[in-house]
Amino acid sequence: MYTEKVMELFMNPKNVGRIEDADGIGEVGNPVCGDVMKIYLKIKDDRIVDVKFETFGCAAAIATSSMVTEMVKGKTLDEALKVTNKDVAEALGGLPPQKLHCSLLAEEGIKAAIEDYLAKRGNDNKKESGEKQCAKA
Amino acid sequence: MSRFVYLDHSATTPVDQRVIDAMMPFFAPDFGNPNSLHAWGRKARQAVDKARNQVAQLINAYPAEIIFTGGGSEADNLAIKGVAFAKKDKGRHIITSAIEHHAVLDTCNWLAKEGFDITVLPVDEYGMIRPDELERAIRPDTILVSIHFANNEIGTIEPIEKIGNICRSHGVLFHSDAVQAAGHIPIDVKNLPVDLMTMAAHKMYGPKGVGALYIKKGVKVIPLIHGGGQERGLRSGTENTAGIVGFGEAAALAAERLAKGEMEKETRLRDKLIDGVLKNIPDVILTGHRLERLPFHASFCFRYIEGESMLLRLDALGIGASSGSACTSGSLEPSHVLLAIGLPHEVAHGSLRLTLGKDTSDEDIDYVLENLPKVVESLRAMSPYGKRG
């Protein structure tokens, strides 16, 4: 069902965890639907210098989380925003059709985190440790 | 990986070597069609007759009450559609439960489109039918009640005798899907008010693709598969001789195991597993009834994590399990059973079923109890909801 790459990243995901002083945090999905992805970004000079994720979901969701974080690490925000779910799925050697939405989650997660960063920057330094706002756990 | 531990016996079981040995000759050289009059055919006919006896004995039925089918789902369809079409001039109301197998529920859904009226009874948090609710649902035009013997996802055993007595007292036929129960707990149809009952060979160490429907003497059903008139005209088609022989042998072996205390043996290991999991892993619930459950069946929901990822991590450790999470099914909804017992979606997503078999050992359970907590912990460490130390 899954490619070797998917299984490899599912078994040994990269960039797992949270960044306590993240510059941007994106949370997408819904626990009711069975998949939630939370992306933490550390950004310096419009470039993603660190990224971590937390995911509640299937093997595909975990593998895409890992893959997308690897793909955007080191990229500028503009470059990162161009990473699509198709790119992620391709980098994984493909996903079963019923799991494509998991890769969409990855794309959206990054976008949400960048938007969060941009919004915070727009509001200046008002909400420095605002990441708790999304955490339901 | 240090061990292979198959704990998915509710999905299917390995075919017993004695069953394979019994089947072999009927592929060749004893490949005859039981309907042929020559030597090849007569040998096949004898074998089918013997198997019918063996299956009948397992549930204390008369051999003529056993109709072999192409599987459990077919037998469920035959029972329900068969009674529906046979009785449709008498009434068109059928009662079933919310946690039946899809072979029952989807059949009822189809009948609903064809002009039948279906009542789907709710169950309590343990997956139990409430007999009083059943009784209230019966109407003058009710022709059939279909309630399974035991549930495949949560292992709960229904109060079959009470249900059957209510049906009897209202003159309504009672079908029970015993695919998970037959061969694993004692069933005696002469002392149970059941009119039709479904079984499947592959859930009791027999081959896939062969099932049986017990049809009590005198109960009329319309065949699902018309044709050459095999199986008393109720299931046409050249008999799957080897498969039927395998089912017969599997039934005989199951009866033998039951007599030798298989239930007690499995119950002990099951309880060791259940207690071990509940004790060693936080934020977990047992699904289904704690006592009224199949002796080989353990099922849980682990909070904050998802079933498919659990079972694939277990697979990598050589452990075969299953889950009713939405992600394993490729649908957007978790199992209808888990929702029907009142679990919230996010909890149902974390379901894991571990079903033991006749060859499961203490070491197997130890291996699972050693590894499952690690799997849960490592997935929770990734989860945005997971509690961290």
Add this chain to the structure above:
Amino acid sequence: MSRFVYLDHSATTPVDQRVIDAMMPFFAPDFGNPNSLHAWGRKARQAVDKARNQVAQLINAYPAEIIFTGGGSEADNLAIKGVAFAKKDKGRHIITSAIEHHAVLDTCNWLAKEGFDITVLPVDEYGMIRPDELERAIRPDTILVSIHFANNEIGTIEPIEKIGNICRSHGVLFHSDAVQAAGHIPIDVKNLPVDLMTMAAHKMYGPKGVGALYIKKGVKVIPLIHGGGQERGLRSGTENTAGIVGFGEAAALAAERLAKGEMEKETRLRDKLIDGVLKNIPDVILTGHRLERLPFHASFCFRYIEGESMLLRLDALGIGASSGSACTSGSLEPSHVLLAIGLPHEVAHGSLRLTLGKDTSDEDIDYVLENLPKVVESLRAMSPYGKRG
């Protein structure tokens, strides 16, 4: 007895040793349920996929067009009821022939009771459908034509291409029961106007209890067996993995044999048998078409004697044969096929079918040609109608 000669391959065939070998692992250790996500399940899924490819290749279909069923009869029922229920709002008229297998005829009879309108086309003395009669029978509310590829009792091969073209030109779906033909004569569904086609593994050296329905892409049918949604939702139930694997292997071997000239080989032996019987035994007729017939199929009616007694005498000589006499069926009527081709009852009673197989040898045919005349003669000597010396 000096020899065992099985000449009842139309009834069923021995399972090829290579088919048995292919199936074995899927009873154990590779017993997984193809729907399970763990290693056991994945292995089973791969095996089912491979088999689907093999069966598809035999008839040049796409794999997704092959639905595995629990036998040929089930596939016939699925095709006919499936189209009937899918199209019933468009029309309720179905056309079939008088010499179809009961799996088709009885299904149509049941549909007739459920409000469908069935036209049963007559056939000529060779069992051939007349395309012009079919065309005249088609009405605006005709939804399906079901005509078999080849007849099991008399071996006649129907003009499938012509029939299919007529159906196409009228926008009517065409189902063909190819249980006797598939694997024995070349069939290429990409170049044949057929929408649904039935096959059974056990007629081509595969196991009993597994069949397949070819359903052309885009053709909609309602499932016969509802449930877990296996086989694209068209045939629910845990897949008969070993049986399906066996079917796949049998299909691959059949394709190989066909490519290697099996038809020509069988045709030669069949003609030797037919010519030998017609030459050496008086008062016998060949039933079915002399040329448009299955390469392995010989069928006769012997005047003045009765089929069951013939086949039991042959059985005592080690020869396995079959008959469509009333006495073999236990009914009062001889086979509907023999009556439909216009044979008088007394002639039809004397029917004998000898169907060859891939392993039938010249010596086997010689043995039959040596013994059959004696059997016929000795029974005729007992008959009040038999010509005596």
